[in-house]
Amino acid sequence: MSGFSMNRRGVLKSGAVLGAGLAMPTIFTSAARAYTNEPTGANVTLGFNVPQSGAYADEGADELRAYELAVEHLNGEGDGGMLNTFSSKELGGNGVNGKKVAFVTGDTQTKSDAARASAQSMIQKDGAVMITGGSSSGVAIAVQGLCQEAGVIFMAGLTHSNDTTGKDKKANGFRHFFNTEMSGAALGPILESNYGKERTAYHLTADYTWGWSQEGSMKTYTESIGWNTAAAVRTPLGAGDFSQYLTPVLNSGADTLILNHYGRDMVNSLTQAVQFGMRDKVVNGNDFVVVVPLYSRLMAQGAGDNVKGIFGSTNWHWSLQDEGSKAFVKSFGTKYGFPPSQAAHTCYCQTLLYADAAQRAGTFNPCGIVEALEGFEFDGLGNGPTLYRAEDHQCFKPVLVVKGKDNPTSQYDLLEVVDVTPTEQVMYAPDHPDFAGGDLGECNPGA
C-alpha cells in the first residue's frame, strides 16, 4: 500500500494549476465582454422600464406604445416616423450596428425599489444594454444610479426634477425631458404679462423630490417678477381629498394658487380648488388664478373642464406643426388611434437618440455612447434645435407654455400652446445653485 505524500514542489504545482483553472472563466469572460451585456448575436436588447401598474399606469402604457413604435422604425417597419425628419441620418431602418433591435419590458409600479428590481432583472437576466423609461423623478434617480453601477446606459423617460441632472446626475444617464428650472424660466414671463407684478402666491406641493424641485423653481421665478409667497404647504403624495389643504388658501390673502402636483394629485387638487370657488374669487383686487407648472394631456383629460384657462408648461404637444411632430403624430395616431402624450414623445426620442449614438459610435459600449451623446446637437425630433449638454447630460431646447383650451374640439384637444420659450431663456449654467452637489463621474462600461 503506497502512502499519499505531498512535497513543497507538489503543493506549488497544484496551487498554480488550481489558480489558473479558477481564473480561466474570468479571463475568457473579460476577453469576450468588453462591457456589460455586449451583444454577441444578431439582436441587441433594450430594456423598457415603465409603470405598467400603479398611479402612472396610463402614462406608462403610452410610453410603451412609443417604445414599440420606435423599435419598429429602427428595424425598418412602419412609415419610419421621426427617422425621416431627424437631422442625423446615420440610422437607415436596418437596426443598429447591423443588429436587429429587440426589447424587454419591466414594471416600475412607480416605486423606486420595484423599478430598480425590474431594471436589475432586465440587465442581468435579459441582457439589456440600455434601460429607459419611468414616469417619476424618484424612480428615474433610483434607476439611473443602478445603471451607473451596472455599466449600462440609462435614457430617462418622464422625469422633471432638477435633481435628475443636478445633484443626482450620472455619467451613464441622459435626460431628454425638461426640468422644473426650465418650467419656471418659461412660465415666469408669461405669468407676469398675463397677471402682472403684484400678486401673492400660495403653493401646494407634492411632498417628494419632484414637488420640492418644482416649488423651488416656481418660487424663484415668481418672486423675481415681484410676487410674494404667502405659504408653501407640502401635501402627502396621493392625498386624494385636498380640502383641508385648500381651505387655508381661501383666507391666506393669496390671489394665486400654484399646484406643484402631478398626475392623480393634480387632477384632484385642481378639481377641488375649482369646486371651492377659487376661480370665481377676487382677492386684493385681482381675479384669483390657478397655475399648474407641469401639464400633461393625460392629466388634462382627468381634470376635464377645470383646466380651462390655466397656464402650465409641457415638454411637447401633439398639436405642434413642425415636420418631426407631424411625422410622429401620424405614425402613432395611425397605429393606435389617438395622439401621443408628451411622455410617449420623450420616450420615442430617447430610443432614437440612443440608437443614433450607438450607430455613430459604432459600438454599444456605454463609454462610446456617452462620447457620442455629449455635446450632440440635433433637430427634427419635434422640439426644434436641441443640445445634449456634455456637462450634465441635460437636453436644452425650447419649452412650451400651454393653457387649458376654452373650447376644445375633442377629448384630446385640451391644451393650446401659447408660447414657445426659446432655448436661451431656459438655459442655465452647469454650476447653477439648484443643480449643485452632484458629480457626473466617469462613464462605467461595466463587465
Next chain:
Amino acid sequence: MDAILLQILNGLDKGSAYAMIALGLTLIFGTLGVVNFAHGALFMIGAFCAVVMNRLLKLSVETIDETKTDFLGNPLKVNTPYVEAWFGEFGTTMIGYSVPLAILLAIPVMIVIGIGMERGLIKHFYKRPHADQILVTFGLAIVAQEIIKANFGANPIPQPTPDAFRGALDVGIYLGFEANAVVYPVWRFVYFIFAAVLIGGVMIFLNYTTFGMVVRAGMADRETVGLLGIDIDKRFTAMFGLAAVVTGLAGVMYTPILSPDYHLGMDFLVLCFVVVVVGGMGSLPGAVAAGFLLGILQSFSAMNEVKAILPGIDQIIIYLVAVVILLTRPRGLLGRKGVMEE
C-alpha cells in the same frame, strides 16, 4: 374663526364618507364577525357605478363632419349621445345628473355584489381565524381593483356635479362673517345631507323595524336567536347586502368630490378600519361618531398654524388617536364592554 369653521365643514364632509364606510364595515363585523378588507373595494365599485351610468348616458351615434378634421387630418367623427338626440336639452341635463341617477344603478349592483360575495366566498371563512378572513378579503379587494383598472384605465375619471349644485355657497354671510370669508362647495353640503339621511335611515331600519330588531338580537346573541327558530343566517346575508349598498352609495355620491380611479377603495380602507376601532368594534353609533370625529381632527391637523407647532401631524393624527384609544380604552369610544378587552 372663519378658518376654524371651514375646517369643521371639511371634517364633516370627510367624516360623512368615513362614517358611511365604517357603518357598513361595522354592520358586517357585528353581524357576521368578518373582518372585511374588501370593503374599500365596495366603495370603489359604487363610485364606478357612477362612471358606468355616465358612460351609458353618453352612448352615442357617430356622424362625420366633413367641414372639420381630426388630429390626423381625416374628417372629424362627431359623437352625439342618444339621449341628446332623443330628448334634446333634457338629455343633456340627464347626462349632467348622471351621479344621482347612478344611485338607481348602484342599489341593485351593490346588492348582487354584496350577497354574491357573502354567499360565494366569505361564508366559507366564518369559522376560520380573522387572519384568514383578512387575507381572503384583501385578495378580493386587489382582484376587484385590477379588474377596474383593466377596464377603465389607471387615470381618475372626472364625474360631473349636477348643474344645480355646482359652485360654492357663501355660508359666512349667514353667520355674520364678511362676504367670501367662508365659502364651501355646494356638493359637499349635499354629500353631508345625503350621509345624514342614509345613516339615519339605516339606524331607523335597525331600531324600529322587526327585521332590524331581529338582526340586533342576532348581533347580541346569535345562538339564542337561532334557537327561537329564526333563520338568522339569511338576515345576516341581507345585512351584508345592505352594508354593500350603504358603502356603494357613499362611493357614488363621492365621485364629483374625488374623481374615481381603481385605487380609491384602498385610500379609504385603512382609515375606515381605524374609524371602526376608535368607534368600537361592532358599535354602529361608535362608527358614525368616530367617522365624524376623526374627519374633523384630520382637517384641523392640516391647518398651517397647527403644523407650525407639530410638523407632519396631519399625516399621523388618525393613527395617533387610534394608539391612544387602544391603550386607554381598547373597546373603543362606544364599544360594548368586553369587546377587544380580553
